[in-house]
Amino acid sequence: MERNTRQRQAVLDAIDHAGRALAPGEILELAQASVASLNLSTIYRHLNALQEDARIHKVMLPGQAARYEAACADEGVDAAHHHHHHFHCHRCDRVYALHGCPGSLQELAPKGFVVQAHEITLRGLCAGCAK
């Protein structure tokens, strides 16, 4: 059903080679290197499609516009998402994936509340900016 167009490949390449979560605007800039006419609408359409195919993840951080990162290679279409969290550097404004997780955090919720998921965002300086 989905055609392998230059645009789709350019979007996928940008995300796969970034190594961190990218904003749609960053993806546009990177992908326009291969397809100069590329349009933001097309980016968004592919981002939504690739997300449904579990090829990429949408990363939402508090107070920030959405970013997109490559899905792990060992992650099948039906597999549960690889659970991880993110670090936001407030100096370079980049977002990095973190590994590890403190657990369910059910104990933070009041009695009677059912915790089904959690998200953690760390903020500070990345290794490059901390120097």
Place this chain on the structure above:
Amino acid sequence: MERNTRQRQAVLDAIDHAGRALAPGEILELAQASVASLNLSTIYRHLNALQEDARIHKVMLPGQAARYEAACADEGVDAAHHHHHHFHCHRCDRVYALHGCPGSLQELAPKGFVVQAHEITLRGLCAGCAK
């Protein structure tokens, strides 16, 4: 400098009596009970002003529009914010404040990264919706 208008009081009352974080639209509905002509622009202007005075807190959750909650009474203008996290019920779409915190979470970050802050969002069902 700041005048004590009916509009300002209506916004403050709505937030102070809510017991949870409210969206600007919810505040509008509640506050229009006392000032029927109240406008969303006015709400936003007061929200920003009250936030600067540390009377309220802006609550940002991933992928959600901003909500606002009352600041703790023991919190002075200059005092550090009372550190806490939030729970989002995906059934009633309400946001509740949580008490407690697992700690700095510095250990989740890669070597060289400096963690200065963190935010945790729990999702699931609140006590009312879990029944």
Place this chain on the structure above:
DNA sequence: GTCGTTGCAAAGCGTTTGCAGCCTA
């Protein structure tokens, strides 16, 4: 009476959608 505050309308930003033409399979 002054000057901050209000309501309205318009604009801003990130994101989505309608549409006509384009291009892949």
Place this chain on the structure above:
DNA sequence: TAGGCTGCAAACGCTTTGCAACGAC
């Protein structure tokens, strides 16, 4: 050649802003 894909422009939801009338002090 059919039907999905593309680019453009318009629309969307949330938030901010310009402006003239209003109202608290």
